Amino acid sequence: MHAIGVDIGGTKIAAGVVDEDGRIIAKTRRETDPSDSESVDRGVIEACQELAAEHEIGAIGLAAPGFIASDQATVLFTPNLPWREHPLRDIVAKELGSDVTIVVENDANAAGWAEFRFGAARDVQDMLMLTIGTGLGGALVVGGNLVRGTWGVAAEVGHMRVVPGGHYCGCGHEGCWEQYASGSALVRDAQSALITEPARGTRLLEIAGGDADALTGPHVTQAAQEGDPLAVELLAELGRWIGEGAASVAALLDPAVVVIGGGVSAAGDLLLAPARRAFLDQLSARGHRPEATFALAAMGNDAGIVGAADLARR
């Protein structure tokens, strides 16, 4: 059965028709105004209508950022859109017809599911996916099932505490994993290094156009790929926190694979090698158990579409 997957972002919507093997056979997109809730609804509906006009569709999966109610019909809260307790499924169903299954899913869960079904974790039953962008998101698969939690807010991996009294987090707590293992942490650490070790930061500063405030995660990755020792060290430190946090998750869930996605994962082995090393260093009962592997996400930017479609089909 073919299904539509829709990935709803802050300023644009990407949608596609996905076959049973996770391949996208048609695709469309819409720009939206994130301050206008109705324009986003309309974008979702139009994209689905366009695709459904040309393809026979059995299900629609809508992936949105934020908290999704456990009925998988309502967006409870989403950071970059004005939706609060927004009955997205029913709004879409009214226009698309009720003969097609429609489900709403958290976007990180959707992307993680795509990796589990068709990507880096397709051969295992237990997966930790970490999406390392500005923040740290993720998804969990346990025994072949997506972990949604009692109220649909599981897999908020970025808010596991890793340092008591540690860095302030936007969530109001201290020491959240996200503050140590994310693009924002990478930039902040790089800016700190420019203060404490200016002599080692010349290349980084140059790439940032001479302005430490303009420094970005991709700047650090670029410098590291050129071999800049400070940048390599900064990515290794980020990788260390990824690996150590993942070891705590592994003590709980014993996954077969840790999938690393998100923008920062473009650093590849500069990030993965230290993450893996730190994971093994901290892994409980090492030597008495097999060890999870680390893999880069394989589904790219389409993961949300593919995962949402596939989850809707189930």
Add this chain to the structure above:
Amino acid sequence: MHAIGVDIGGTKIAAGVVDEDGRIIAKTRRETDPSDSESVDRGVIEACQELAAEHEIGAIGLAAPGFIASDQATVLFTPNLPWREHPLRDIVAKELGSDVTIVVENDANAAGWAEFRFGAARDVQDMLMLTIGTGLGGALVVGGNLVRGTWGVAAEVGHMRVVPGGHYCGCGHEGCWEQYASGSALVRDAQSALITEPARGTRLLEIAGGDADALTGPHVTQAAQEGDPLAVELLAELGRWIGEGAASVAALLDPAVVVIGGGVSAAGDLLLAPARRAFLDQLSARGHRPEATFALAAMGNDAGIVGAADLARR
């Protein structure tokens, strides 16, 4: 269908016939010599034979401490018995006959499963169970399924790291949750308080017979129940670590209930109230989500028997 559950401890074996409602309808036990692997095997076999002679049995669940292979037939490693890669299922099957299903399960998992099916978590689908004895063990149920992990070593909750560079743990790492939320931690903290605040420790020391080295967890609980301020504080501190760690687990798994069992849970609300408070203080996205409840384990010392039997039946 009736099933036998066997709870294999260091020095004794307890076994029972369990009906489909989790009730034990017959029970037996054997003393064993933990240094003699064969005597333990024999104890298990005899206990099962005794019960099977009087009851019609459809399955046998064997709960053992340590790591159980994912085939649920082999005990990989267990701390207090000489078993290493021990094919327990086949040894028992050889004597009991192969017409009855036999499974081997980790004892904490078995106890947690009993709470999930018949005890403190019987009405929910997602549970974190914490067994607070000398160490910190536990069990996880996600979406109604017991979490065993890829290699059968999930739910090693005590080895989630809560303090980088924190207390040494017997596992070789630092800062494991077990070193902050266990009976051993309670005793160690009490002994530290006797050094730094001797004036407040007079009652505790008295209960311990005047010897700080002889202090036990139950001593602290007794003093707290009498209202001794230091002992109350020590249990509250232990509760705080339980709650804060549970908040990290909740960020990952969003359980409906946190079940507290094990010897230290005898402290009841002296432990639970501060645990609950700390959990809520640290809970990610509090106010935007429902909140897990805390409950004392309800199945008592029979939890291992009941859970092992019920898991074998599935």
Add this chain to the structure above:
Amino acid sequence: MHAIGVDIGGTKIAAGVVDEDGRIIAKTRRETDPSDSESVDRGVIEACQELAAEHEIGAIGLAAPGFIASDQATVLFTPNLPWREHPLRDIVAKELGSDVTIVVENDANAAGWAEFRFGAARDVQDMLMLTIGTGLGGALVVGGNLVRGTWGVAAEVGHMRVVPGGHYCGCGHEGCWEQYASGSALVRDAQSALITEPARGTRLLEIAGGDADALTGPHVTQAAQEGDPLAVELLAELGRWIGEGAASVAALLDPAVVVIGGGVSAAGDLLLAPARRAFLDQLSARGHRPEATFALAAMGNDAGIVGAADLARR
């Protein structure tokens, strides 16, 4: 002998003639443009000339923020003025004449010295002074001598590390004491509490005019003085960090008194009582040694003038 003390701030200069008992017998001030280095020099010179015209002066002490070279003539670096390697003593001496001793001193050292000579620590030989304003500054007196260090940069108490991997500091490091024991920390923690415990924050938010971003340290103190439980707790937490850090200093220096000054000290016992308690809780070898006392600074805003004058006289 009378001496002039000058307290050089970001936007104004306060100067006074100080007698041998630490009393100010004449006073003047100048507004300055902190972006214009010369205007600050001129302000200092004019203030001194005005006072010297009416009083017989034996010495001049100039207190400036930032790093002072160990020759006590040059301001190496100061955060709020454009001075870098600025030969302040010689600039002033050129106008005031070389028959009067002129010394340049760090402003926190000057204020601390005033407390030691005439204020809260006048009866002891070993003092830790903590100035808790936006940041955390301080001064140290050991064996009756002001601690300047080898290069004049001692008593940077705010940059002692108290949490590895802790809060980011403007200095480029993590976990500096200043990030836990300062007005900025107080505000940041209050804002975090408004996110995680909004129900308890209603009074605080009201005092801040309904805008969490507008919250200040004095708002928290006001609410605490009214008895608001959250505000009381926030000051107690700040006090805890003050006391615990002071215990580390006491392990090194064994002071007789810890003097608490700066704007946040207006909270009085709401801050001091928890600071004292935490200090004693963490004090090394407690019970085998006498214990330092905590006292509020007694010299008020004139401390810089008085201390600078007195140091110049020595």
Add this chain to the structure above:
Amino acid sequence: MHAIGVDIGGTKIAAGVVDEDGRIIAKTRRETDPSDSESVDRGVIEACQELAAEHEIGAIGLAAPGFIASDQATVLFTPNLPWREHPLRDIVAKELGSDVTIVVENDANAAGWAEFRFGAARDVQDMLMLTIGTGLGGALVVGGNLVRGTWGVAAEVGHMRVVPGGHYCGCGHEGCWEQYASGSALVRDAQSALITEPARGTRLLEIAGGDADALTGPHVTQAAQEGDPLAVELLAELGRWIGEGAASVAALLDPAVVVIGGGVSAAGDLLLAPARRAFLDQLSARGHRPEATFALAAMGNDAGIVGAADLARR
């Protein structure tokens, strides 16, 4: 003027006549029974009498472990001897005569003073000395003066807290520097590594005779000197904690040199290089200030004798 210095240990007493240049011109020693207070007194007296018979002596310095009262006459408390509030000076003076100045000093202070006057810190005015043996002791010189503190218990450097909630310390607190930067920490970390990384620990285990419990600090140093990667790493980790803690002390005291002594300092650059690197990494205001140097202690085992004698002379 010549002076006698006496270094009182747990099982032996070493004494010497020291000239004004810090040279020992005569030496003697006594074995003592640490459980017999009087035998230690007698040993001290006899050693002094023996030396005074042959040399003209102006002063006697007695260096003892533990807390010395600020009158420098009384040993308040010492861990390895039965002395409590022991009037050592008067006991010795009664036999040696009152025409010679006698002072009692903490042994770590005495050793540090020897380094300051004649050894690794002889050219500076501000020094941090760290004595890294089983525990972590030390001495502080500020502005050319030994720091004794208000009650004689300053320079308990090992009990500065470096990790909140960190390793338990014998003093009853958590996270003391001593638990991260001492021979005991080295051994404990090595034993942990043998658990978590047995494959890398083969050489270490071999040196320890195959018994992890028999491992000592010198074993680790030996393996590191042979180039064993794990041992090198363990010493580097120890060095990191030394350097990071020293950076906190430097924020307070701005010393010119950090002197590293004690048994563990035998590791030389394997310890010093990482200590120096970590110190610079964590040094506050680095780049805006000169940087302290690190040096190995130069006075060897005689430091206590030389320092005690020299302090008595002042």
